[in-house]
Amino acid sequence: MRLQIPLLITFLAGVFMAVQFFVPHDLGVTAYTELLNWGRIIGAFALVLGIHSLLRTHLEKIRRRRHDWPYSMVAIVSFVFMVVIGIGFGSDPGSAFDWLFNYVQVPLDATMFALLAFFIASAAFRTFRARSTEATLLLVAAIVVMLGRVPGSLLVLFGQTGVGEWLHSTMPDVSEWIMNFPSVAAKRGIIFGVALGSIATALRIMLGIERSHLGGGGGGE
Amino acid sequence: MGVSIEIIGVWVAALMTLAIFSFLYADNPVYKLAEHLFVGISAGYGVVITWHEAVIPLLIDPLFRPENVDLAEPNYLVIIPGLLGLMMFSRFIPRYDWLSRWPIAFVMGLYSGLAIPASVQTYLLPQLHATMLPIWPGVEVDAWTALSNFLLVVGVLCTLAYFYFSREHAGAFGVASKIGIFFLMVAFGASFGNTVMARVSLLIGRVQFLYDDWWLPLVAAPISRWFGG
Amino acid sequence: MRIWGWLLDLDRRWIFLGIALAVVIPIVTKYTLPQGKPAPPTVAVYNYIEALKPGEVVMIAFDYSPSSMPELHPQALAVVRHLLQHKLRVVSVSLNIQGTSLGRDLLSQVGGELGAVDGVDYVHLGFKPGGSQVILGMGESIAQVYPTAADGRPIADLPVMEGVKTYDDVSLLIDFAAGNLPFAWIAFAGERYNQKIAAGITAVMATDLYPYLQSGQLVGLINGLKGAADYEALLGIEPSEAPGMLGMSSQSIAHLLIVVLVIAGNIAYFASGRHRRRGRS
Numbered sequence: 001m002r003l004q005i006p007l008l009i010t011f012l013a014g015v016f017m018a019v020q021f022f023v024p025h026d027l028g029v030t031a032y033t034e035l036l037n038w039g040r041i042i043g044a045f046a047l048v049l050g051i052h053s054l055l056r057t058h059l060e061k062i063r064r065r066r067h068d069w070p071y072s073m074v075a076i077v078s079f080v081f082m083v084v085i086g087i088g089f090g091s092d093p094g095s096a097f098d099w100l101f102n103y104v105q106v107p108l109d110a111t112m113f114a115l116l117a118f119f120i121a122s123a124a125f126r127t128f129r130a131r132s133t134e135a136t137l138l139l140v141a142a143i144v145v146m147l148g149r150v151p152g153s154l155l156v157l158f159g160q161t162g163v164g165e166w167l168h169s170t171m172p173d174v175s176e177w178i179m180n181f182p183s184v185a186a187k188r189g190i191i192f193g194v195a196l197g198s199i200a201t202a203l204r205i206m207l208g209i210e211r212s213h214l215g216g217g218g219g220g221e
Numbered sequence: 222m223g224v225s226i227e228i229i230g231v232w233v234a235a236l237m238t239l240a241i242f243s244f245l246y247a248d249n250p251v252y253k254l255a256e257h258l259f260v261g262i263s264a265g266y267g268v269v270i271t272w273h274e275a276v277i278p279l280l281i282d283p284l285f286r287p288e289n290v291d292l293a294e295p296n297y298l299v300i301i302p303g304l305l306g307l308m309m310f311s312r313f314i315p316r317y318d319w320l321s322r323w324p325i326a327f328v329m330g331l332y333s334g335l336a337i338p339a340s341v342q343t344y345l346l347p348q349l350h351a352t353m354l355p356i357w358p359g360v361e362v363d364a365w366t367a368l369s370n371f372l373l374v375v376g377v378l379c380t381l382a383y384f385y386f387s388r389e390h391a392g393a394f395g396v397a398s399k400i401g402i403f404f405l406m407v408a409f410g411a412s413f414g415n416t417v418m419a420r421v422s423l424l425i426g427r428v429q430f431l432y433d434d435w436w437l438p439l440v441a442a443p444i445s446r447w448f449g450g
Numbered sequence: 451m452r453i454w455g456w457l458l459d460l461d462r463r464w465i466f467l468g469i470a471l472a473v474v475i476p477i478v479t480k481y482t483l484p485q486g487k488p489a490p491p492t493v494a495v496y497n498y499i500e501a502l503k504p505g506e507v508v509m510i511a512f513d514y515s516p517s518s519m520p521e522l523h524p525q526a527l528a529v530v531r532h533l534l535q536h537k538l539r540v541v542s543v544s545l546n547i548q549g550t551s552l553g554r555d556l557l558s559q560v561g562g563e564l565g566a567v568d569g570v571d572y573v574h575l576g577f578k579p580g581g582s583q584v585i586l587g588m589g590e591s592i593a594q595v596y597p598t599a600a601d602g603r604p605i606a607d608l609p610v611m612e613g614v615k616t617y618d619d620v621s622l623l624i625d626f627a628a629g630n631l632p633f634a635w636i637a638f639a640g641e642r643y644n645q646k647i648a649a650g651i652t653a654v655m656a657t658d659l660y661p662y663l664q665s666g667q668l669v670g671l672i673n674g675l676k677g678a679a680d681y682e683a684l685l686g687i688e689p690s691e692a693p694g695m696l697g698m699s700s701q702s703i704a705h706l707l708i709v710v711l712v713i714a715g716n717i718a719y720f721a722s723g724r725h726r727r728r729g730r731s
Contacts, residue, residue, distance in 0.1 A: 002319045002322070003322075005323065005326075006322040006323055006325070006326035007326065009323060009326040009327050009330060010326040010327070010329050010330035010333070011330065012330065013326075013327050013330030013331050013334060014329075014330040014331070014333045014334035015334060016334060017330070017331055017333075017334025017335050018333075018334040018335075018337050018338055021334075021335070021338035021339075021642070022338065032586075032590070033587050033590050033591065033594055034298060035331065036331075036580065036583040036584075036586055036587050037279055037299070037302070037583075037587070038299075038301065038302035038305070038327070039302075039327075039328055039331050039580060039583050040275060040279060040578065040579055040580035040583055040584070041275070041276075041279050041280050041299065041302035041303060041305075041306055042302050042305050042306045042309070042324045042327065042328055043275070043328070043579050043580055044271050044275040044276050044279070044280075044306065044579060045305075045306030045307065045309045045310070045324070046306075046309055046324075046328075047267060047268065047271050048309070048310070049309060049310075049312065051264055051267075051268060052313075054260070054264055068253065071253050071254065071256075071257040072257065074254060074257040074258055074261065075257040075258070075260045075261040076261060077261065078257075078258050078260075078261030078262050078265065079260075079261035079262070079264050079265045080261075080265070081261075081265070082261065082262050082264075082265025082266060082268075082269065083265045083268050083269060086265065086266070086268070086269030086270075086272075086273075087268075087269055087272050087273075090273075091269055091270065091273055092601075093551075093554070093555070097269060098551065099226065099230060100262060101266060101548075101551060102230060102234075102551075103229075103230035103231070103233045103234045103237075104233060104234070104237060104258065104262055105259070105262045105263055105266060105516065105548075106234070106516035106519070107234040107235075107237040107238045107241075107427075107430070107516075108237050108241060108255060108258065108259040108262070109259065109263065109515065109516045109517045110238075110423060110426060110427060110516050110517050110519060110520065111237070111238045111241035111242060111427050112241060112256075112259065112517065113420070113423045113517040113518070114241075114242075114420070114423040114424040114426065114427045114520075115241065115242070115244065115245065116420045116423070117420040117421045117423060117424035117469060117473075117704070118245055118424075118465070118466045118469050118470075120416065120417055120420050120708075121417075121465055121466075121468075121469045121704075121707070121708050121711060122462040122465045122466065124417070124708055124711060124712050124715075125465055125708075125711040125712060125714070125715040126458075126462075126715065128712045128715065128716070129715070129716055129719055129725070130716055131725065133403070134402060134403065134406045135406075137403055137406040137407050137410065138406040138407070138409050138410040138413070139410065139712070139716075140410065141406070141407045141408075141409075141410025141411050141413075141414065142410040142411070142413040142414040142417075142712075143414070143709050143712065143713075144414070145410070145411045145413075145414025145415060146414040146417055146418065146705045146708065146709055147705060147706075147709060149414070149415075149418055149653075149674075149676050149701075149705070150418075150483075150485070150486075150676065150698065150701050150702035150705045150706075151484075151485070151486035152483030152484050152485055152486065152698070152699070152702040153483070153702040153703065153705055153706040153709075155483065155484065156483065156702065156703070156706060157706060168484070168486065169486070169487075172486050172487065172489070175414075176489060176490065177369070178407060178411050179411055179656065179657065179660050180369075180660060180664060181369045181370075181372055181373050181376070182372065182373075182376055182404050182407040182408065183407060183408040183411040183412075183657050183660060184373060184376075184660050184661045184664050185372065185373045185374075185375070185376020185377045185379075185380060185404050185408075186376060186380045186401075186404040186405045186407065186408035187408055187657055187658060187660065187661050188348055188352060188373075188376075188377045188380070188661045189376070189377050189378075189379075189380025189381045189383070189384065189401065189404070189405075190380065190384075191344050191348055191661060192344070192345065192348065192349075192377075192381060193381070193384045194344070195340040195341075195344035195345050195348075196340075196345075198336050198340050199336070199337055199340045199341070201333075201336075202332075202333035202334070202336040202337045202340075203333075203337065205329055205330070205333040206330065206333045206334065213325055213329055214322045214325065214326065245463065245466045246463065266547070266548065267547055270547045270548075270550070270577060271547070271579060274550070274576060274577045274578060274579070275578065275579045275580075278597070278598070289598075290597045290598070291593075291597045291604060291606070331583075332582075335582060335586075335638075339582075339637040339638065339641070339642075342637070342641040342642070343633075343636055343637035343640070343641045343667070344637075347641070347665050347666075347667055348661060348665055350665070351661075351664055351665030351666065408657055411656075411657050412654075412656075412657045415653040415654060415656045415657060415673075415674070416653065416654050417705065417708055418653040418674050418675070418676065418701065418705070419518075419521060419652045419653035419654040419674055421469075421473070421700075421701055421704045421705065421708075422520050422521045422652075422653070422674055422675040422697065422701060423517070423518070423520050423521070424469070424473050424704075425473055425477070425520060425675070425697040425700045425701060425704075426519060426520020426521075426697070427520070428473050428474055428477055428700070429477060429520075429693075429696070429697065432474075432477055432478060
């Protein structure tokens with residue numbers, strides 16, 4: 001029973017959603033919207049699980065006084081503080097919660113990702129080598145796209161000369177062509193593979209052949 | 222008062238930005254502090270927003286304050302997903318953790334059922350249709366477009382050949398899969414070029430903030446007033 | 451040739467410094483460069499909006515978080531400006547938890563500048579979790595998914611929502627996103643409910659979305675900061691007022707530096723003979 005009921009739930013929910021897609025009917029649509037809402041409600045509960053595992057890691061670090069544990073304190077305190085002021089005092093514009101979002105979270109988040117500009121430049125310099133035909137194709141495509149998106153850079157490199165002007169007007173077209181044809185070809189090959197794979201996986205889940213998501217207790221194959 | 226809170230905010234934001242950038246020189250306590258602050262604040266943000274925009278309007282209002290969501294009477298059906306959601310927490314109690322399979326099973330079924338028609342309708346059919354391209358120059362397309370289309374069709378087929386592992390990549394099939402690799406490399410190169418662009422844009426965003434919103438109005442201007450006035 | 455070895459073993463912090471200067475100097479000196487003609491996929495979005503009639507409804511999805519703001523916010527600013535100038539009704543949603551504050555602030559900023567009225571010319575409906583489920587839900591009934599706007603006003607009371615029941619009443623949906631959501635919009639709003647869709651994306655996602663542009667599943671695509679700058683140029687915004695265009699000089703110099711670094715790295719690698727050493731090991 002511990003396994004049969006979940007398998008039945010999966011099967012029924014799956015078949016209903018798949019069939020509903022093709023047969024729009026008023027009653028079906030109402031049930032369908034309701035089911036979608038249910039999914040969203042369950043999703044909200046699932047967030048708690050994620051938060052729990054995050055907190056556990058940090059609390060464990062504090063309890064055992066592991067290396068750098070005071071920083072874990074910072075993570076926990078800032079989390080609790082954010083939740084208390086956000087739920088207790090609201091999240092409207094002008095609230096303390098809104099201030100923390102704009103002036104603490106936004107800059108931290110954006111700067112974390114901005115760091116990658118430096119690391120990608122350094123990595124390109126160190127590892128991007130024309131060692132084989134394949135690597136050379138990759139390198140050339142990357143350079144054409146990089147310069148084609150910012151043709152002004154070619155005027156800096158070659159000046160307002162004939163070559164500079166010609167590259168300035170041609171490179172964007174070449175880069176757009178790469179994006180539109182060879183790149184689309186490869187990506188589409190991947191899309192077909194992924195689509196067929198996900199149909200197969202969905203069927204396996206609905207039919208109960210794939211059950212690893214149901215976790216331990218002999219659930220997996 | 223409103224202005225000064227904003228000014229403090231810009232200072233805080235600037236210092237946060239610089240704290241993260243300090244990692245470029247070397248890992249240091251200031252960076253670690255900012256990093257952990259970030260972890261806590263973003264997790265808290267997620268909880269608060271989910272509370273205000275999902276738990277309240279989808280679960281609490283329909284049950285206890287139906288008038289808030291345009292309902293004449295409470296919608297007791299939402300108790301079912303509410304219970305299913307609570308069953309997720311059985312994970313915390315090893316003896317009953319099998320209960321958490323119910324909500325997971327429901328969500329997996331929902332998504333699997335959606336995925337099948339979506340894959341067929343979104344990915345397979347339209348993308349297949351879009352690959353049936355004119356590859357002979359004529360009234361429809363000029364010679365260059367025909368050639369480009371031809372290349373696209375060949376590229377799709379060869380990429381598929383490369384990903385087809387049920388057959389040995391030898392002979393004509395081997396050549397096709399080799400050509401497939403070439404197409405993949407060009408696509409990865411294009412991806413890389415675009416990724417560089419994206420990362421540099423993010424850096425530009427931070428530098429513009431530091432310079433335009435913080436340095437010029439809040440550092441340079443007061444200093445010049447100090448010396449000028 | 452010791453110099454090649456020295457170059458290859460350079461402390462990476464010198465490269466960091468180079469990138470920092472390439473970005474900072476153009477911003478501080480207000481250096482400008484010609485940015486070339488607008489990319490065709492961006493022009494396609496612009497033309498599609500131009501062809502809509504005043505009063506038609508365009509739905510915007512603010513599906514990005516602060517981490518991708520530098521690329522997507524200038525795009526959204528330019529597009530929303532275009533929509534409101536063109537007297538189109540703007541209805542916005544967020545499927546990204548952090549996008550909702552960004553969208554709300556952006557709408558009130560542009561709305562304020564153009565004298566548009568919240569609730570009449572535009573409205574922000576806010577965030578709902580669930581991704582594809584929200585998208586599908588709106589295909590059946592927008593009011594069921596969003597009984598109220600983000601600030602709690604019932605949408606039935608808002609003039610901007612008059613006659614807007616499902617996707618059938620929405621002329622174009624534009625998704626500004628930094629994740630997988632454009633695919634969900636294409637699948638569940640586009641294919642299922644025949645919604646016309648355009649996307650504003652981070653450059654990272656570009657190669658993944660071009661196949662959908664070519665297939666016509668997207669009517670247009672605004673790609674990265676360059677896309678924002680192109681859109682601003684199409685609107686005829688002054689470069690000094692345009693956040694996208696202001697960044698493009700730094701973008702150009704930084705790309706140039708990275709290309710030069712890659713080429714120098716290759717020359718050093720082959721000239722220093724390290725490729726042979728590597729081959730043997």
